Amino acid sequence: MDDMDLDRLDSPAPDWDALQDDRFRLEVRDWLRANCPPHVRFPAGRMHWHECRDWWERLYRKGWIAPAWPRELGGMGLSPYKQVIMAEELERHGCGRMPDQGITQVGPILVRYGTPEQKAWYLPRTLSGEAIWCQGYSEPNAGSDLASLQTTATEDGDDYVIEGSKIWTTLAMDATHMYLLARTGRGTRKQEGISFLLLDMRAPGLVVRPIRNIAGDAEFCQVFFDRVRTPRSNLVGAAGQGWAIAKSLLGFERLGIGSPRRPQLAFARLQQLAAARGLFDDPVFMERFTALRLDILDLSATYESFVEQVRRGEPLGPDVSLLKVWATEVMQRCSELMIEGGDEHAAFAGTVDVDGSPVNVLAPFYSSRPGTIYGGSNEIQRNILAKAVLGLPQ
Amino acid sequence: MIDAGTAGHRRMLVDSVADYCRRSDPLRRCRMLRGTEPGFDRGAWLEMAGLGWTALVVPESCGGLGLTVTEHALVAGGAAAFLMPEPLTSVMIAARTLAGCIASDAPTDLAHELLAQVASGTTLPALAWQEDAGRVDPAAITATARPSATVAGTVVVDGHKRFVVGGAGADGYVLSVHEAGVPALYWVPAGHPGLKVVLHPLADGRSAVDLHCERMELTAGHRLLAGDAALDALQAGIDDGNLSLAAELLGLSRRLLDLTLDYLRTRSQFGRPIGAFQALQHRAVDLYVHQRIGDATLEQALRTVADARPGGRSAAASRAKARACETAARITRESIQMHGAIGFTDDCDVGLYVKRALVLSAWLGNARLHRARYAERVPLDAEAA
Numbered sequence: 001m002d003d004m005d006l007d008r009l010d011s012p013a014p015d016w017d018a019l020q021d022d023r024f025r026l027e028v029r030d031w032l033r034a035n036c037p038p039h040v041r042f043p044a045g046r047m048h049w050h051e052c053r054d055w056w057e058r059l060y061r062k063g064w065i066a067p068a069w070p071r072e073l074g075g076m077g078l079s080p081y082k083q084v085i086m087a088e089e090l091e092r093h094g095c096g097r098m099p100d101q102g103i104t105q106v107g108p109i110l111v112r113y114g115t116p117e118q119k120a121w122y123l124p125r126t127l128s129g130e131a132i133w134c135q136g137y138s139e140p141n142a143g144s145d146l147a148s149l150q151t152t153a154t155e156d157g158d159d160y161v162i163e164g165s166k167i168w169t170t171l172a173m174d175a176t177h178m179y180l181l182a183r184t185g186r187g188t189r190k191q192e193g194i195s196f197l198l199l200d201m202r203a204p205g206l207v208v209r210p211i212r213n214i215a216g217d218a219e220f221c222q223v224f225f226d227r228v229r230t231p232r233s234n235l236v237g238a239a240g241q242g243w244a245i246a247k248s249l250l251g252f253e254r255l256g257i258g259s260p261r262r263p264q265l266a267f268a269r270l271q272q273l274a275a276a277r278g279l280f281d282d283p284v285f286m287e288r289f290t291a292l293r294l295d296i297l298d299l300s301a302t303y304e305s306f307v308e309q310v311r312r313g314e315p316l317g318p319d320v321s322l323l324k325v326w327a328t329e330v331m332q333r334c335s336e337l338m339i340e341g342g343d344e345h346a347a348f349a350g351t352v353d354v355d356g357s358p359v360n361v362l363a364p365f366y367s368s369r370p371g372t373i374y375g376g377s378n379e380i381q382r383n384i385l386a387k388a389v390l391g392l393p394q
Numbered sequence: 395m396i397d398a399g400t401a402g403h404r405r406m407l408v409d410s411v412a413d414y415c416r417r418s419d420p421l422r423r424c425r426m427l428r429g430t431e432p433g434f435d436r437g438a439w440l441e442m443a444g445l446g447w448t449a450l451v452v453p454e455s456c457g458g459l460g461l462t463v464t465e466h467a468l469v470a471g472g473a474a475a476f477l478m479p480e481p482l483t484s485v486m487i488a489a490r491t492l493a494g495c496i497a498s499d500a501p502t503d504l505a506h507e508l509l510a511q512v513a514s515g516t517t518l519p520a521l522a523w524q525e526d527a528g529r530v531d532p533a534a535i536t537a538t539a540r541p542s543a544t545v546a547g548t549v550v551v552d553g554h555k556r557f558v559v560g561g562a563g564a565d566g567y568v569l570s571v572h573e574a575g576v577p578a579l580y581w582v583p584a585g586h587p588g589l590k591v592v593l594h595p596l597a598d599g600r601s602a603v604d605l606h607c608e609r610m611e612l613t614a615g616h617r618l619l620a621g622d623a624a625l626d627a628l629q630a631g632i633d634d635g636n637l638s639l640a641a642e643l644l645g646l647s648r649r650l651l652d653l654t655l656d657y658l659r660t661r662s663q664f665g666r667p668i669g670a671f672q673a674l675q676h677r678a679v680d681l682y683v684h685q686r687i688g689d690a691t692l693e694q695a696l697r698t699v700a701d702a703r704p705g706g707r708s709a710a711a712s713r714a715k716a717r718a719c720e721t722a723a724r725i726t727r728e729s730i731q732m733h734g735a736i737g738f739t740d741d742c743d744v745g746l747y748v749k750r751a752l753v754l755s756a757w758l759g760n761a762r763l764h765r766a767r768y769a770e771r772v773p774l775d776a777e778a779a
Contacts, residue, residue, distance in 0.1 A: 271774060287762065290769040298717050302690035322683045379676070386675035390655055390682060393670040 013063050016076050021311075024082055028089040031062070036095055042265070043096035044363060046219045049132055049174040052098045056129045065127055066103050073111065073119070074127045081311040084255060091261035099171045102126040102133035105249060106179050109196070113237040113245055122177075122198070136166040136180030136199075136223060137246065143168075144380050146181075147190045147243060151225065153182035153197055159229040160184070160197060165222060168374075172208050172221035176201055181246055184239045196242035198234040205229075215366035254316065255307065257375050258323020260300040266334040266364045267296055270341070276357035279341050288337055295330045299323070318388035321381040328371035328378060335364035404468055410445055411472030420478035424746060427479055428599025432563020434479040442480065443515020451489050451634070453496055456509035463490070463634040464696045470638045471645030477743075477750050479600060481520070483642060484560020485512060487635040488519035488568050494627025495579065495619040504581055505618050508566075520564035521635075522555035522582075522605050523628050530759040530767065532570065532577075532628035539573040539580065542611060549573065551580070551588070551610040559757050561603030562593055568618065569605070570628060578620040579627065580612050587611070598749040629704065632758060633711040637695060639754050640711075640718035644688050646754075647718075647725040650747040651681055654729040661734075674732065681725050688721035709771040712764040719761035722751040 016024060040047060040055045059065045067086045069075020078086060107126055110119050125131040142149040151164025162182055172178070178199045185193035201208070205226040210218035237245050270289070279285040306320055339346040342354065342361040351360040372378045386392045418438060427433050442448060450466045452458020459465075463486075470482050489512045495505040511517035523532055537553020551571055561567065566583040582589055588610030593601045619627060658669030658678060668674055695714035699707045726748040730737040737744045755761065 286769065287765070290765045293774075294713060294716060294765060294768065297713065298687050298691040301694040302687050305690045305693065319686070322679075322686055325679075325683055326687060382676040382679040383672070385679040385682065386672075390675075390678060391659070392655070392675050392678065393659060393667045 013071050013074075013076075015071070017078050017082055021081065021085060025085050025089060028086055029093070031064075032089060032093045032095065035062070036093055040096050040098075042094040044360070045215070045217050045367065046171060047096045047098060048171065049099055052096065053129065055095075056098055060128060065129075066107060068104075069107050069123075069127075070111065073107075073123050075107075080313075081307070084307050084310055087256055087259070088261075091259060094265075099132050099134070099174055101135050101170075101179075102131060102177070105135065106133050106177075106198075108249060109179070109236060109245055112248065113196075113241075115233075117233065118198070118236065131177045132175045133177050133179055134169050134172040134175035134201075134223075136169060136178045136182075138166065138168045140165060140167050140222075144377050147194070149181055149183065149194065151180070151182045153184050153195060153230075155184070155232065156229075158232055160232060160235070162197070162199070162225040162228040162230065165224050167211075167220075167222045169208075169221045169223050170219060172201075172223050173210050173218070178223070179236075181242045187240070191243040193240055194242040195239050196236040196245045197230055198236060199228070199230045203228045203230060213366075214369065215363075254320050255303070255310065255323070258299075258303060258306075258320065258327045260296055260303050260327060262371070263296045263299065263327055263331045263334065266331045266338075266368060267292060269359070269364055270334050270338045272357065273338055273341055273354060273359050273361065276354045276359060277341055277343070278355075285337075285341060292330065292334055292337060295326075295333070299326050299330060302326070318384055321376075321384050321389075324371075324375065325378050325381050325385075328368070331364070331368040331371060335368045338364055404465060407465055407468050408472060411447075411469050414442070414445060415473065415476040415478070420473060420476040420480075421743065421746070424477040424479045424599070424750075425743075429595065431593065431601065433600040434481060434563065436563070439480050439518065440515045442482075443513075447482065448485065448515045449513035451486055451493065452509045452513040453493050456493075456496065456506055456513060458509065458513040462700065463637050464700065466634070467638055467641035467692070467696060471641035474642035474645040474750070474754075475649035477598075477646065477746055481518065481560035481564075483635060483638040484520050484564075485518050486638055487560075487631045488512070488521040490634045491521055491568055491579070491627045491631035492519070492618070494623070494630050498619055498623040498627070500619065502618055504615065508581065517565045518560075518563065519581075520558050520561040520567055520603075521628070521631055522558045522561065522567040523570045523632070524557050525553070525555060527557070528763060530632060530763060532625050532632060535570050535572050535577055537569070537571045537607065539571040539578060539612070545611070547614050548611050549580075549614075551582075551607045551612055553607050555605040555607075557602055557757065558605060559596070559600075559602045559753070561591070561605070562601040564603075567605060569607075570624065573620060576621050577624040577628075579618040579624045580616045581618055582607075582610070582612065582616065596753050598746070598753045600753070626704065629708065633699075633707050636711040636715040636758050636764070637692075637699065639758060640688075640692050640695070640714040643718035643722040643751060643754050644685070644692055646747055646750055647688070647722040648685055650729050650744065651685055651725050653743070654678070654681075654725075654732050657733055668732075677728060678732070681728055684721045684724050688717050691717040705771060709768055712759075712768040712771070715759065716761045716764035716768065719755040719764070722755060723761075726751045 035058055037055055040052050064076060066075035067078045067083045071077035110122060122131060137146060139149050139151060153160040153162050178201055180197050180199060181194050182197055183193055184195040187193045205228040207224040209222045211220050211222055212218050274280055303323055338361060345352050345354050346361045351358050387394060423435055446459060447469050449458040450461045454460035466486050473482055492505045492509050508517060508519060525536055539549040539551045542548040542550050564584060566581055569580045569582050571578050571580060588608055590606040592604045596602055658674060659667055661668050692714045695710040698710040702710060729744050733744050736742050
């Protein structure tokens with residue numbers, strides 16, 4: 001295994017970015033094969049912290065927990081294209097997503113906007129998994145229209161006092177910290193007066209209430225703030241700059257959300273069901289099955305054209321939103337054909353015996369729902385494309 | 395990966411097409427020549443030959459440029475954006491099949507000469523291979539060539555070929571037959587005795603032809619190729635044809651989408667441009683998404699075929715054609731709706747785009763056929779990365 005890597009903090013971190021692309025891909029692939037524990041591969045839903053902590057620590061010891069962070073801050077310092085390679089290999093191996101928002105969101109934001117003290121305190125703890133972050137953006141009355149958020153943070157001595165509520169906070173029950181948007185003032189536009197704050201979840205007055213989702217799991221929560229205090233030193237950037245800070249992470253990170261891998265996995269389940277039900281001999285089923293197969297394959301071609309853009313070092317434009325729209329919707333179509341192909345089996349909860357094979361017929365149906373809602377619902381994505389790409393009048 | 399020289403070459407081709415279309419207004423020609431025979435302008439064809447477009451896939455040994463379907467697709471796609479009526483794809487298909495004859499063990503002077511004439515624009519061949527609708531299998535041949543009982547060195551051909559798009563106004567036909575138990579290709583000049591050419595009007599105002607051969611006599615000198623190599627040559631023509639049709643479909647849908655977006659920006663109802671309504675914005679976005687998926691699929695297919703085995707080539711062509719048909723279908727139908735009543739008139743160009751898309755989609759196998767063909771050719775596990 002990788003016990004040797006325990007020494008790495010004392011020696012300079014290897015420069016993974018210096019490897020040739022193909023060589024790097026194979027290194028990652030081989031290492032994942034040898035080191036990724038089976039219980040984090042292809043999980044049914046989002047993994048909780050206790051389910052993946054060992055995997056986090058193994059990646060941390062290897063120095064691979066933060067591919068995008070600079071090397072001097074404990075990251076891998078990968079170029080955008082190598083980050084895509086890394087993400088692709090993790091996906092290919094089926095590595096489930098961990099509570100990684102500290103790595104993907106807080107880290108890059110602090111690197112760009114944080115004070116030296118904030119960086120020195122939070123970055124090492126975020127890497128090691130001592131600080132697990134959740135995202136406090138959405139509110140009961142601010143979903144797609146996020147800028148209308150009403151949670152307030154009022155200055156009081158050395159603290160901000162937070163009042164209000166956040167909702168759809170993924171894995172808040174596992175988090176030690178929250179990064180949130182709160183209103184510190186009012187401006188003429190609703191995007192003004194919003195600030196970006198960091199918060200220790202142990203602060204008095206904070207209550208986390210898990211919400212059971214449609215599949216029966218508790219992945220997201222509502223979080224209530226009753227005069228919750230956070231030091232003013234936890235303000236990131238300037239007061240009122242929060243909207244700009246939250247929006248600043250709209251680069252090539254958005255490629256991941258449109259990756260063909262999740263639809264491919266849904267399609268693999270559909271294929272499994274079709275084999276169990278003998279549907280490959282049904283011409284009507286096959287017509288729809290092949291159409292989906294090509295919808296996913298052609299998504300891959302489109303995704304690769306964006307990856308190629310990243311490889312050439314070009315920034316991604318707003319048109320990348322189209323990947324998310326297609327990927328999430330084709331996944332839902334897969335789940336619908338699975339329900340149709342499952343016949344009576346589609347009425348049953350959990351994993352059922354489908355003509356001799358264990359299949360969870362409804363799992364893709366549930367797991368494909370959030371994709372079209374979160375990360376900017378597909379309706380919001382279409383608004384973005386209509387305005388920023390097609391230039392349609394507003 | 396393409397080298398800088400190739401990339402520069404391709405950019406020049408794209409520019410040359412755009413420039414030509416600005417000068418010669420192919421869309422006006424498309425509208426004017428509807429219902430006439432042959433439905434295109436021979437003078438325009440010679441002009442295009444002058445630009446090198448007819449020589450693209452012709453081997454260098456025959457005076458051509460020795461390029462690939464990728465270059466041809468750039469030209470065909472660019473021309474289709476303006477609904478050019480001249481038979482660029484049809485002639486390319488015949489040329490690719492003739493090039494297969496040249497590359498075989500038994501190249502003929504005839505094939506060589508025909509290719510040289512294709513390159514110079516003086517001969518327009520058409521490929522007559524298909525007999526049944528809904529079947530893209532060059533081996534499905536019932537037409538026969540039998541030795542003549544009376545004249546030595548002569549064969550007698552009987553059979554019926556259908557759906558020869560680009561056959562109207564062609565100077566001759568590359569005809570597939572069965573001869574002595576093997577497939578063979580013959581050249582039949584237009585007007586040859588025993589050949590009856592029946593024109594059928596296409597939806598887009600052009601015509602396709604059916605060929606009826608009844609006791610049609612050909613000599614050994616008309617034979618282009620015999621044996622299984624003939625099927626390979628046909629297959630190459632059909633596969634490249636579908637790639638070219640995919641390029642045409644995507645070229646015309648891209649242009650029509652632009653026209654429709656312009657209309658959404660300018661047409662005003664209820665005191666605002668209709669493109670400001672979210673219901674239409676989201677539908678327009680869906681069309682754009684389809685266009686991008688289609689473009690990326692064709693690009694990947696063209697990259698794949700550059701070094702694919704023949705079977706892989708067919709699969710890539712099927713995938714590209716299936717996607718392009720779907721993209722063009724969505725964009726053309728929605729464009730009628732978004733233009734409203736004017737979109738349903740003959741005066742509006744939308745209808746010309748719609749009808750050209752119908753013709754190109756149906757020709758050489760529609761989306762349904764090509765999806766099934768792809769599934770037949772590529773095992774499910776072959777895609778697992």
